[in-house]
């Protein structure tokens with residue numbers, strides 16, 4: 027093995043069998059990979075990044091007027107907890123298009139409070155989310171095939187309204203709560219795994235993301251034109267532990283700010299997740315329940331965060 031291994035780069039435009047094989051290896055070794063040849067329009071990526079930057083540049087009071095709440099998980103937040111420690115960042119979460127959904131469809135279908143002063147924000151965010159969804163479905167099929175299952179075996183978990191969302195992350199150099207004499211924030215994001223299936227990350231090029239590999243924190247610095255992809259807890263369950271959802275963190279920004287857009291490709295609220303292989307190492311895992319318990323822990327300190335190990339067979 028290399029003395030200093032780095033996260034692999036996968037070209038989605040390569041022949042499908044090659045992609046499948048590289049993906050399987052990257053998921054088994056890292057849980058992270060850089061994705062190039064993804065075919066997403068660079069102008070749309072630039073517009074989405076610019077929309078996020080403009081939003082975070084707005085005055086605090088305007089952003090806080092869009093804050094998420096107990097009843098609506100979407101919108102602005104500047105006191106996120108990871109593992110019950112405050113992160114040095116502010117975020118804006120965009121949920122599914124709530125038009126036409128009844129509030130009873132699931133617990134995550136509230137309307138996103140879009141910034142009324144930024145006209146192009148919503149259409150840009152929706153267009154970006156749509157291409158992320160398409161790309162994640164392609165990756166899901168390749169992951170499923172790489173696990174020896176039918177390429178469409180995992181798709182039913184995403185039928186209907188899936189609970190995917192787009193999170194805009196802003197890591198400022200100045201703690202947003204510095205005036206509140208709050209306990210100081212530590213990292214940009216404390217170490218965690220992503221709860222869902224696949225995360226697609228677009229960054230502004232500023233380093234800061236790290237993955238824990240063989241006991242060492244290693245940088246995941248973006249490659250030009252590439253997206254950073256990692257698998258989440260649900261892929262670990264489907265893979266019956268052949269793949270591990272990687273622990274990752276973001277350093278606190280000191281010199282200059284950083285912006286990233288994380289698209290979390292998550293199953294439908296009612297989906298039940300179970301390993302593709304037998305004997306299963308996990309009991310049936312109701313995604314909606316898991317997601318709700320994880321989200322509660324991000325919002326406030328309710329004790330130990332729910333983990334997939336709580337569902338081990």
Ligand SMILES: O=C(O)CCC(=O)C(=O)O
Pocket residue numbers: 193195215220227229234235274276286288
């Ligand atoms: O900003 C990044 O590089 C990573 C963000 C992340 O891990 C998350 O939002 O879950």
Ligand SMILES: [Fe+2]
Pocket residue numbers: 218219220225274
């Ligand atoms: Fe993450």
